Amino acid sequence: MLQEDDGTIRITWDDGAVLRYTPWRLRRACPCAECRILAERHGGTHIPLHTSDAFKLVSITPVGRYALNLRWKDGHAAGIYPFAHLRCLEPEDDDGGERTR
Ligand SMILES: [Zn+2]
Numbered sequence: 001m002l003q004e005d006d007g008t009i010r011i012t013w014d015d016g017a018v019l020r021y022t023p024w025r026l027r028r029a030c031p032c033a034e035c036r037i038l039a040e041r042h043g044g045t046h047i048p049l050h051t052s053d054a055f056k057l058v059s060i061t062p063v064g065r066y067a068l069n070l071r072w073k074d075g076h077a078a079g080i081y082p083f084a085h086l087r088c089l090e091p092e093d094d095d096g097g098e099r100t101r
Pocket residue numbers: 030031032033034035036076078079
């Protein structure tokens with residue numbers, strides 16, 4: 001689990017897969033109740049943009065052996081991201097909806 005210079009998070013999984021996640025992608029996938037409600041209200045496609053700080057990661061804290069707690073610069077830190085949830089994300093779908101596949 002590494003955070004690269006541009007803020008991209010890189011996770012190497014036990015099976016050898018290496019997946020990269022942009023902060024934008026991770027914030028949009030925030031599993032906390034507050035963000036899920038917002039996402040549903042907006043059709044499940046996006047959460048409102050508060051400030052650019054909402055997409056800047058401040059810290060990543062392991063939660064036990066199963067999840068990561070991400071803290072964002074806008075103060076939001078309610079999201080506990082289980083590794084299973086991260087693994088299911090499609091990291092390449094991080095550009096706001098434009099798909100290359
Ligand atoms: Zn959240």
